[in-house]
Amino acid sequence: MTCNALPLPISETAILTARSFATQQPTREKAEKVLLNTLSVLTVSYYLNLMGVSTDVNVGDSWNPVMRLSTDVADLDVPGVGKIECRPASINEDFCYIPPESWGTRVAYVVVVIDECLEEAKVMGFVKGCSTEVLHYDELLPLEGLVEYLEWQKLAQSTLVSLSRWVSGVVEYGWQTVESLLENPQLRPVYVFRSVEAISGDTVLKETEAHSVRRAKLFDLGIQIANQPVILIVEITPQSDSKTSVRLQLHPTGAVYLQPSIVLSVLDESLNLFLEAQSRSADNYIQLQFSGEVGERFSVRVGHDGAYITEHFVI
Structure with missing residues (x-):
């Protein structure tokens, strides 16, 4: 060096x-x-x-x-x-x-x-x-x-999604409730038959905590995943020890399964890889869960075959 x-x-x-x-x-x-x-x-x-x-x-x-x-x-x-x-x-x-x-x-x-x-x-x-x-x-x-890294960081700072503000009802552009997003039949995963709460005995799209807040956003990586957009769901749950639980789920749209090899990643404040999950051939969804303190920053990256979309968050 x-x-x-x-x-x-x-x-x-x-x-x-x-x-x-x-x-x-x-x-x-x-x-x-x-x-x-x-x-x-x-x-x-x-x-x-x-x-x-x-x-x-x-x-x-x-x-x-x-x-x-x-x-x-x-x-x-x-x-x-x-x-x-x-x-x-x-x-x-x-x-x-x-x-x-x-x-x-x-x-x-x-x-x-x-x-x-x-x-x-x-x-x-x-x-x-x-x-x-x-x-x-x-x-x-x-x-x-x-x-280049500092310029990327500056852009990330200016586009932070504040999860703590979700609790008070302030939500950034592009994010909406899971229910409102899935009102569009073309976006609804095929395994959701009658409502967004019915998923083969699981509670994947259902709020599991009364004080949890969930929002969803559509991610479109284009032809890299056969023109199938995916839905990212972010759920936050305040915990008694001053930390906040964060659960991420990635779902298909208009299909039973996610395309294989879609990667869901969590990056820490320095953009180092913290958690990662990759879809297989028969996954309805993939999920990551972690906890952090108020003010802590992280990024979520959704990618497939070299194409990535990244969202930046602060708890």
Whole structure:
């Protein structure tokens, strides 16, 4: 991965800022850490600005004197997207240290190697998520993919479906009750004979909890699944432990079975695969279930033969 690193100059202004922050620290070791953290943040900010991505260094914890003193932080805010962790690393090693306090709270983690003369910084690459203290260079994605990933994240943020608002009756465009969607006979699965509640002894399309809320949306992947749209049903059930149960079901339209090899996936906030189910030749539906806390984000992807449709949610 080192051969793909992008070298960038370190400006005098960046050095002055980093040294100013460093002089506020109580020990030499802490001062050195803050110096490198600050230069890493400014390097990534410089790179993103060159690529047309706006950043705001002033709102990050790394620009807060109290947070710099009490934590090992190197965050950079990208408006409309979230925070990136910009971690300094040594050219003499093949890994980077990622503080546990940053795990799961960043949209990306970028590794930067700064030379001893403070003249040049090499941006090594990035990862979308991290939950380990040791991040090896060979785990990094190429830097050229970072801007596209951030643009995708920004789009995802702007199209979030809020499940908590469903409870109060606020539903985003395109989502409707299961009953209203299935009023159209052409969309109703063939195994639903008389009503949306009758399914061979199961309660697949029937609300099982009095306080559950369910909504449905039609997904059309076109010719990839023989022009057969599918119905995604999302059911949320608040639980006593402040968590919310989320159940996802994918149903066929106008047929008994789903087409084989349709994939229903749940991605976490960093777009890493969390859960997945795939239809077989005789599946009426496929289902995934998990729980999360209010404010937690995830994405649902429906795909077949290389074609995907993704919806982004916040609990």
